[in-house]
Amino acid sequence: MELWYTEKQTENFGITAKITRTFVSEKTDFQDLAMIDTIEFGRMLVLDGMVMTTIKDEFVYHEMVAHPALFTHPNPEKVLVVGGGDGGVIREVLKHPKVKKAVLVEIDGKVIEYSKKYLPEIAGELDNPRVEVIVNDGYMHIHDHKATYDVIMVDSTEPVGPAVELFTKGFYQGIYDALKDDGMFVAQTDNPWFKADLIKTVNRDVKEIFPIVRVYCANIPTYPSGLWTFTLGSKKYDPLQVDEAALPEISTKYYTPRLHKAAFVLPRFVEDLVK
Amino acid sequence: MELWYTEKQTENFGITAKITRTFVSEKTDFQDLAMIDTIEFGRMLVLDGMVMTTIKDEFVYHEMVAHPALFTHPNPEKVLVVGGGDGGVIREVLKHPKVKKAVLVEIDGKVIEYSKKYLPEIAGELDNPRVEVIVNDGYMHIHDHKATYDVIMVDSTEPVGPAVELFTKGFYQGIYDALKDDGMFVAQTDNPWFKADLIKTVNRDVKEIFPIVRVYCANIPTYPSGLWTFTLGSKKYDPLQVDEAALPEISTKYYTPRLHKAAFVLPRFVEDLVK
Structure with missing residues (x-):
């Protein structure tokens, strides 16, 4: 099974990254927090559906x-x-x-x-x-x-x-x-x-x-x-x-x-x- | 129905854009050629599955x-x-x-x-x-x-x-x-x-x-x-x-x-x- 994380950066445009693992996906007191592993950019922190940071960039x-x-x-x-x-x-x-x-x-x-x-x-x-x-x-x-x-x-x-x-x-x-x-x-x-x-x-x-x-x-x-x-x-x-x-x-x-x-x-x- | 054009820029990463219309999608003597209309970037020329140019950028x-x-x-x-x-x-x-x-x-x-x-x-x-x-x-x-x-x-x-x-x-x-x-x-x-x-x-x-x-x-x-x-x-x-x-x-x-x-x-x- 292929899993892809897709972020709609606007209503009509986004990026998509193949992921190998989801370490965390939870709702904190302030926001949705996900920590995933992608092939292209490595581990990635996602808050409220927006990429915050990745190992590669x-x-x-x-x-x-x-x-x-x-x-x-x-x-x-x-x-x-x-x-x-x-x-x-x-x-x-x-x-x-x-x-x-x-x-x-x-x-x-x-x-x-x-x-x-x-x-x-x-x-x-x-x-x-x-x-x-x-x-x-x-x-x-x-x-x-x-x-x-x-x-x-x-x-x-x-x-x-x-x-x-x-x-x-x-x-x-x-x-x-x-x-x-x-x-x-x-x-x-x-x-x-x-x-x-x-x-x-x-x-x-x-x-x-x-x-x-x-x-x-x-x-x-x-x-x-x-x-x-x-x-x-x-x-x-x-x-x-x-x-x-x-x-x-x-x-x-x-x-x-x-x-x-x-x-x-x-x-x-x-x-x-x-x- | 929502149609999205997705380009795999690498094997494991891509962009995706909502499209409203496909004007052309054909195989020329040299390559696959598509002309589509996207909401975010306007009309877009795509060759062999790669965005060549868009009205917006x-x-x-x-x-x-x-x-x-x-x-x-x-x-x-x-x-x-x-x-x-x-x-x-x-x-x-x-x-x-x-x-x-x-x-x-x-x-x-x-x-x-x-x-x-x-x-x-x-x-x-x-x-x-x-x-x-x-x-x-x-x-x-x-x-x-x-x-x-x-x-x-x-x-x-x-x-x-x-x-x-x-x-x-x-x-x-x-x-x-x-x-x-x-x-x-x-x-x-x-x-x-x-x-x-x-x-x-x-x-x-x-x-x-x-x-x-x-x-x-x-x-x-x-x-x-x-x-x-x-x-x-x-x-x-x-x-x-x-x-x-x-x-x-x-x-x-x-x-x-x-x-x-x-x-x-x-x-x-x-x-x-x-x-």
Whole structure:
């Protein structure tokens, strides 16, 4: 018998992957959670019917959330990751020796539990002594911590289910307040092919709060359209002012110092969404 | 009844699109040809079970085949397109006023016929007086025309069916010979996620023939992995030496002068394939 996992990325378009095993398929307190094994992309975490991460392509998303911001901020000592219970962003954050403390606030403890068990390549640094893991609502955490963080990374699901509030202007204002005076944040902001309006709205909202707003892209095969956007809002430091030649090489598979600025050069139809 | 077109992009992974209509589904002298209408991507040309082009995302591929080379060559008067019977690359080529003549050599006349009928937005310039359309084997045409072209663009299917010979070293040597002394070519060279070996092989072969070889990427949602590579081989002019600030703005939806060099900055795992 052949089993295929099919994700309808829109009402009328999807991806389909042959699977060899289902490790977990359950309803947590917050969402449907599945951990499956696919032939093409390896083990895969699926939340509310959407691929969150896979062994084969996870490096793109996790590197591209973490490194552009951390190589822009000159001294990112205290970093917050909202969501990201699989631990992939945390793993990348810890590659920066300047980071003294990385706090992960994930609303769904089951994501952490199953990621540690089934995705150890991704979740393996969650027990690192530089990391504090908090199972809580990121929105609440943000509002309880004023002027606390150098960099905040929003590694959320798409704006359905528990992540809806993570795409509101109130949340971005909360992030602003939770950042130190020279802080910055980055959030995944979905894809420009099927969610153009979302990108426009987020960009407009963030621009009303942060003086420096930049959008960059990366290719993620298992995410809708294969092209993902990230929105960076900053109080002081501009990622486009970074001296690429001075960036150290770190161990990555997607991000490079050469790509630091190039990732911000957008196709015209994306440029038009955020100008 | 719901009808879905599913393309297995690999043995174990695919895309699926809801369709509303099948205009054509036939076996030509060279391949299986289907013209279908999808809700998400509009009308779609499918050859041998692989999406060739769709109304919604065709601009990416066609612009990114044409413009990096044509904005690198200082005087691209005579351009050859091998394959590309849908006419999309030709449409982009004609946006360059320096092009006096664009020759299209497509092996399968049915692709041209049905593209004109069902994809007029794409094929509409095939009757332009600056265009000569030849239904013939591109390999043969190349070998019959020495030192003839300024720029050659290989807009082939993937290396199965009639396009197999368009990925051989003999073909690249033929292209070299068909180019003038300062000519260049560009070819679509598949995706780095599922076809890494192909990209390595092509890169090695082209480097043995052309002094300047550059690889760039673009995001195409309906192509496998969403990340597509293009390989440019040049006798004299280097796309990375272009003065972007001097490039004119032309009407595009993906390519911009700002993207001209940024497209050549590769993710590390792609960089590693071609260094």
